[in-house]
Amino acid sequence: MARLWLTFGVLTPLLAVFVAQRTSLAENYWPWFLATHPDSARASEQQLGGTDHGPDLTQELGHVSSPPIIAHHASEIQGDLPEDAFVRRIVAVGDLHGDFGNARKVLEMSGVANKEGKWIGGVDFFVQTGDIIDRGDDTIELFSYMDKLRDQALAVGGMVLSHLGNHEWMNVIGIYVYPSEIKTFGSIEARVKMITTGQIGKSWAANYTTTSRLPLHPSLGPPNTDYDPSISSPISHSALSFVHGGLAPTYLDLTPYPSKINEISSSLLRKLQTREFPPVHPPNPYPGLPKTATNDERGLYGGDGPLWYRGWALDQDEGVEGGLCDRADSVMEKIGVRRLIVGHTPDFEKIVSRCGGKVIIIDTGISHAYGGVLSALSITYSLTPLPPSGDGEKRWKERETVVAVYPDGQDLLADDVREITGNL
Ligand SMILES: *[C@@H]1O[C@H](CO)[C@@H](O)[C@H](O)[C@H]1NC(C)=O
Numbered sequence: 001m002a003r004l005w006l007t008f009g010v011l012t013p014l015l016a017v018f019v020a021q022r023t024s025l026a027e028n029y030w031p032w033f034l035a036t037h038p039d040s041a042r043a044s045e046q047q048l049g050g051t052d053h054g055p056d057l058t059q060e061l062g063h064v065s066s067p068p069i070i071a072h073h074a075s076e077i078q079g080d081l082p083e084d085a086f087v088r089r090i091v092a093v094g095d096l097h098g099d100f101g102n103a104r105k106v107l108e109m110s111g112v113a114n115k116e117g118k119w120i121g122g123v124d125f126f127v128q129t130g131d132i133i134d135r136g137d138d139t140i141e142l143f144s145y146m147d148k149l150r151d152q153a154l155a156v157g158g159m160v161l162s163h164l165g166n167h168e169w170m171n172v173i174g175i176y177v178y179p180s181e182i183k184t185f186g187s188i189e190a191r192v193k194m195i196t197t198g199q200i201g202k203s204w205a206a207n208y209t210t211t212s213r214l215p216l217h218p219s220l221g222p223p224n225t226d227y228d229p230s231i232s233s234p235i236s237h238s239a240l241s242f243v244h245g246g247l248a249p250t251y252l253d254l255t256p257y258p259s260k261i262n263e264i265s266s267s268l269l270r271k272l273q274t275r276e277f278p279p280v281h282p283p284n285p286y287p288g289l290p291k292t293a294t295n296d297e298r299g300l301y302g303g304d305g306p307l308w309y310r311g312w313a314l315d316q317d318e319g320v321e322g323g324l325c326d327r328a329d330s331v332m333e334k335i336g337v338r339r340l341i342v343g344h345t346p347d348f349e350k351i352v353s354r355c356g357g358k359v360i361i362i363d364t365g366i367s368h369a370y371g372g373v374l375s376a377l378s379i380t381y382s383l384t385p386l387p388p389s390g391d392g393e394k395r396w397k398e399r400e401t402v403v404a405v406y407p408d409g410q411d412l413l414a415d416d417v418r419e420i421t422g423n424l
Contacts (some may be wrong), residue, residue, distance in 0.1 A: 015272055033346055033370060035166065037303040038175060038286045077401050077415060078380055085384040088216055092127040092242065092377040094343035095165065095369035098136020100145065102374055104268040106366060110376035110405045116146065119152035125214060126153065129343035129362060130165025130244035134178045135369040143200045152205060161223060162208045165244040165343065170274045171195050174287040176280040194326055196273040205273065210265035210306055211243040213258045213337060216381040226256045227336025233419035235398065241337040245344045246309035249327045253296055257335035261306060267296040311363045313345035318354050325355035341377065348372035350405040357414030376405045393421045
């Protein structure tokens with residue numbers, strides 16, 4: 001006990017500093033760990049600063065303010081389901097930033113892969129929300145591992161959904177602020193080649209998107225089937241949205257979702273990968289997007305576009321009428337999903353769940369470059385037939401259990417149960 005108080009006594013002042021930093025986030029202080037959009041005024045100073053990350057208070061504080069761990073497993077919560085129940089399991093992981101070892105640990109603890117890193121079919125879908133590149137040392141290894149995992153998953157009916165984060169885009173634009181990557185790739189020229197015409201570039205073009213709509217039930221079609229607002233069904237919104245930064249309510253290209261964003265993304269990526277590569281920044285000035293980029297393409301990479309938006313993580317009006325949760329509802333209504341799942345804005349202690357699990361921020365600074373907590377988001381969906389109602393209508397129990405998985409325990413973030421009727 002005495003030791004506990006001593007520890008607490010030492011850490012309290014540090015905690016106070018940390019809390020003070022957090023509160024001022026909304027004001028002027030921009031913490032070292034939030035990259036800034038190259039068009040913003042802060043960018044040049046931050047990005048030229050490169051690796052000047054300032055003091056890392058979070059490592060010491062990780063355990064002081066963590067909520068108590070509630071041991072739960074999504075499968076245990078749902079119990080034994082009847083044989084005619086449909087079940088779909090999904091694991092999503094946020095920013096990995098070049099840390100192969102931690103990525104492997106996260107996939108193992110969440111049942112995606114085994115100790116050897118092989119897909120084990122513990123889930124139906126594995127989703128990564130972007131930012132595999134920059135900050136760490138194993139970028140090439142990580143991208144090629146994702147490609148292998150994608151093949152292994154497909155071979156047994158599983159699927160890997162990969163996304164481009166703002167850092168993948170920064171690299172293909174020519175913003176090379178992280179010196180560790182020059183070492184990883186060997187030279188600037190090798191890096192340019194690898195992410196344009198080389199295997200990583202080809203993989204981005206073929207197997208990475210900027211956003212995904214992942215249906216929870218197969219009757220909605222395969223992943224990235226557009227939401228069709230003309231079809232009314234009790235499970236029309238039984239789907240998840242994934243994107244690196246966030247889909248701002250004001251973003252102009254939300255619909256048709258997700259094809260509009262992903263078409264803009266493919267077209268911009270093609271322009272960037274085939275242009276004469278500009279002199280990289282730094283030391284040269286920020287090259288910007290190609291002159292031929294359309295307004296939609298500029299919007300995609302804009303400060304409030306899907307790659308950079310931080311509103312879902314930072315806006316402070318959760319619980320206020322017309323606030324964050326109402327905005328989330330209106331975006332989800334439009335794009336046909338039940339949850340908005342994003343990375344990009346780290347919390348080093350936990351996966352952040354807002355609005356009862358409708359908005360989930362899964363970047364916990366997994367890379368050792370940050371020293372945050374290892375984490376994965378696990379979602380179990382089930383649809384179980386119930387005895388028909390009095391007038392013979394089919395009835396179902398639909399359930400989504402959302403759990404944050406950490407090395408030393410799990411937190412239940414949401415367990416939503418609905419009864420629905422109709423022919424599905
Ligand atoms: C894209 O993924 C598929 C399935 O895993 C694979 O066969 C194909 O080679 C990948 N394409 C590239 C360019 O990596």
